[in-house]
Amino acid sequence: MAEAALTADQALRKQRMESLARSSKQELEPFWKEHGQDLPYSYLREPEIGLVMVRGRAGGTGQRFNLGEMTVTRCSVRLSDGTVGHGYVKGRDKRHAELAALFDARFVQDDSTAGFLDILNNRRKAERDNQSAKAAATKVDFYTMVRGED
Amino acid sequence: MYVAVKGGERAIENAHKLLAEKRRGNPDIPEIKTDQIREQLTLSVSRVMAEGSLYDPDLASLAIKQARGDLIEAVFLMRAYRTTLPRFGYSLPIDTGTMQISRRISATYKDLPGGQVLGPTFDYTHRLLDFTLTANGEEPLEAESSSEGVDNTMPRVLDDLLNHEGLIQQEERVSDESHEPVGDLTRQPLEFPADRDIRLQNLSRGDEGFILSLGYSTQRGYARNHAFVGEIRYGSVDVEIAPEELDFPIHLGEIDITECENVNQFKGSKTAPPQFTRGYGLTFGQNERKAIAMALVDRALRDKEMGEEVTSPAQDEEFVLSHSDNIEATGFVEHIKxxxxxxxxxxxxxxxxxxxxxxxxxxxxxxx
CATH class of the missing domain: 1.20.5 (Single alpha-helices involved in coiled-coils or other helix-helix interfaces)
Structure with missing residues (x-):
């Protein structure tokens, strides 16, 4: 995958879609009330549950293989001015995918509405840091026995 | 031969009602909720996701409840459910080198960059029943925290440490992967000889007990490749997909996985200098026993490419791959009733x- 070739716009959109995917429906709903409530939109693709086959690599770095599937929900919307948004999220929450698609379009329409993502990103970072700090507390400290004399 | 029979509808219906009553157990005891299973029986959930070959902790919890805790029956329910869903595509290969690490150990190096991170493990417990768990009103436990987190960019033992000295075989990778097909057992039947991609997919969704016993057999001498665990990692990795409607890959979410990389002996050949060889295990969820056993069996199945003589069951790919799937196995074994x-x-x-x-x-x- 030619990932290095992303434009600045693509990179920003990718980053924002990631924040939306990492969040939950419960987290996103109040922000939608604030930034998009009553905006008319139509579905390009109604919320749909499906599967993505997750791939790994032999030895972590080698030949690709199919590890197993995961449930994914996707949705595509069009706002009344024609702006299109896509949402792909892990799991089977249709409203989560719909909100992700709506925000994806909304951010294109009005960049200033994306400010709340910082709150969600900080929340995710705090959760990760907390988990990581707990794992770090289980790190083994090896020590060498010091002999009594000299 | 099984011949279809008619009749017995009422008996079947009543049997299923009785099953539902037995599933519920004593109605005076509170009913178990699927989110309790998801949060508190996480290793059962891991196993059902791995062998069901479907990552969805909520579904796995439901399957475990419905199956009265019979994990193979739960795996069956997962496999049946997945057939009802469309396939959106294939993910980009996950990068276990950037895992958010909950556990990382090596049996080959004591002091290594990133350290030995034990994480949530049964290792070093005394295996004494803890009767405080049966008491009600247990205080929730809070784990200790370190002031600094784990280094998620810590080196991989096999690729970054052992390979540094050229002492271990490299994992081969073609330069242009866009035209390299990746075998998929959910789309095509198992055929022999099977390539490593098919073998790894088969082992990852294979029955834990079967893979465990085969792995054990290799240690007891039924395939000569003495193994060390170079590295075990458990944690979460990001999954990305490149949907056709977008011209860049996007993040779907994180999944928990367990990875095991084994280092095995190899004497070398007339053409190749002596070098360690590798076995690889990767499963959904926290599933360490399975990952280690899978890595043992993966190595054993690489006999032909290593020019080894096939003398043992674990090296016989037709034997291993044809009998590892517990849904196929239970279907055929149980149908005789x-x-x-x-x-x-x-x-x-x-x-x-x-x-x-x-x-x-x-x-x-x-x-x-």
């Missing part, structure tokens, strides 16, 4: 006929 009345009737006739013939030919034996 279903009505075989017509079949058996003909067997009965045959035995009676043979006995008659024998009695006519040897009347004195029949008289004894």
């Amino acid at each position: 279903l009505p075989h009345y017509v079949d058996f009737q003909s067997e009965l006739e045959l035995v009676r006929k043979m006995r008659r013939e024998q009695a006519e030919q040897h009347p004195q034996r029949a008289a004894e």
Whole structure:
């Protein structure tokens, strides 16, 4: 995958879609009330549950293989001015995918509405840091026995 | 041969009602909720996701509840459910080198960059029953925290440490992967000889008990490759997909996985210098026993590419790959309990006929 070739716009959109995917429906709903409530939109693709086959690599770095599937929900919307948004999220929450698609379009329409993502990103970072700090507390400290004399 | 039979509808219906009642157990005891299973029986959930070959902790929890805790039945429910869903595509290969690490250990190096991170493990517990868990109102436990987190960019033992000295074989990778097909057992039947991609997919969704026993057999001498655990990692990795409607890959979410990389002995050949060889294990969820066993069996199945003689069951890919799937296995093993009345009737006739013939030919034996 030619990932290095992303434009600045693509990179920003990718980053924002990631924040939306990492969040939950419960987290996103109040922000939608604030930034998009009553905006008319139509579905390009109604919320749909499906599967993505997750791939790994032999030895972590080698030949690709199919590890197993995961449930994914996707949705595509069009706002009344024609702006299109896509949402792909892990799991089977249709409203989560719909909100992700709506925000994806909304951010294109009005960049200033994306400010709340910082709150969600900080929340995710705090959760990760907390988990990581707990794992770090289980790190083994090896020590060498010091002999009594000299 | 199994012949379809009619009738018994009411008996079947009543049997299923009785099953539901037994599933519920004593109604005076609170009903178990699926989110309790998801949060508190996480290793069962891991196993059902791995062998169901479907990552969805909520579904796995439901399957475990519905199956009354029979994990193979739960795996069956997961496999059946996935057939009802469309396939959106394939993910980009996950990068276990950037895992958010909950556990990382190495049995080959004591002091290594990133350290030995034990994480949530049964290792070093005393295996004494803890009766405080049966008491009600247990105080929630809070784990200790370190002031700094784990270094998620810590080196990989095999690729970054051992390979540094050129002492271990490299994992081969073609330069242009866009035209390299990746075998998929959910789309095409198992055929032999099977390439490593198919073998790894098969082992990852294979029955834990079967893979464990085969792995064990390699350690006891039924395939000569003495293994060390170079590295085990458990944690979460990001999954990305490149959907056709977008021209860049996007993040779907994180999944928990367990990875095991084994280092195995290899004497070298006329053309190759002595070098360690590798075995790889990767499973959904926290599933360490399975990942280690899978890595042992993966190595054993690489016999042909290593020019080794096939002498043991774990090296025989047709034997291993054809019998690892517990849904296929349980389907065939258990189907013999279903009505075989017509079949058996003909067997009965045959035995009676043979006995008659024998009695006519040897009347004195029949008289004894």
